[in-house]
Amino acid sequence: xxxxxxxLVAISPLTPSATVxxxxxxxxxxxxxxxxxxxxxxxxxxxxxxxxxxxxxxxxSAGGVVAGVKGGTVTITATNSGFxxxxxxxxxxxxxxxxxxxxxxxxxxxxxxxxxxxATYADGTHGDxxxxxxxxxxxxxTASIVAATGVxxxxxxxxxxxxxxxxxxxxxxxxxxxxxxxxxxLALTSIVISASSTSVVxxxxxxxxx
Numbered sequence: 001x002x003x004x005x006x007x008l009v010a011i012s013p014l015t016p017s018a019t020v021x022x023x024x025x026x027x028x029x030x031x032x033x034x035x036x037x038x039x040x041x042x043x044x045x046x047x048x049x050x051x052x053x054x055x056x057x058x059x060x061s062a063g064g065v066v067a068g069v070k071g072g073t074v075t076i077t078a079t080n081s082g083f084x085x086x087x088x089x090x091x092x093x094x095x096x097x098x099x100x101x102x103x104x105x106x107x108x109x110x111x112x113x114x115x116x117x118x119a120t121y122a123d124g125t126h127g128d129x130x131x132x133x134x135x136x137x138x139x140x141x142t143a144s145i146v147a148a149t150g151v152x153x154x155x156x157x158x159x160x161x162x163x164x165x166x167x168x169x170x171x172x173x174x175x176x177x178x179x180x181x182x183x184x185x186l187a188l189t190s191i192v193i194s195a196s197s198t199s200v201v202x203x204x205x206x207x208x209x210x
Contacts, residue, residue, distance in 0.1 A: 018068035154183035
């Protein structure tokens with residue numbers, strides 16, 4: 001009888017994603033033939049050719065295994081027997097380290113300090129994430145900080161550790177090393193001397209108050 005011919009191919013998963021520096025992601029190409037049978041066409045030995053629209057973002061092996069290179073979106077295509085199927089692959093580029101500046105600084109009571117957070121990403125690039133992290137003070141009664149902006153305010157004399165953190169669905173939890181904020185007392189700016197009278201009799205004393 002007449003042999004069955006390939007009529008349809010499909011890639012799974014339909015919405016794949018990968019992470020820079022993370023585990024590789026195997027894709028599968030499945031075929032349906034004219035007799036209603038199904039077959040796995042993933043291996044190169046099955047005649048399937050895999051390709052990535054941008055290998056600087058993600059690569060795909062001859063066997064359909066994807067690896068993320070840098071953050072972005074690419075199209076992964078599998079072709080077999082004249083049939084072609086594509087899926088969109090998202091590559092996530094998570095933060096791997098956070099550096100907070102200034103590392104050490106001093107403000108007076110009621111003084112403010114703007115902190116900045118610089119990220120190191122999985123692909124080795126860097127970026128300012130000051131407004132993307134969550135800021136916290138280890139001694140909130142000594143120095144407070146606005147969680148969303150990184151602006152700290154000295155409240156009473158002492159030291160406070162300032163940290164920045166980030167987490168998310170495709171972002172493992174990362175915490176910065178603590179930055180030390182020293183809050184110093186308000187400096188004395190003037191002294192007023194007062195007395196009910198500024199005259200004094202020889203041999204007597206007068207108490208002044210400041």
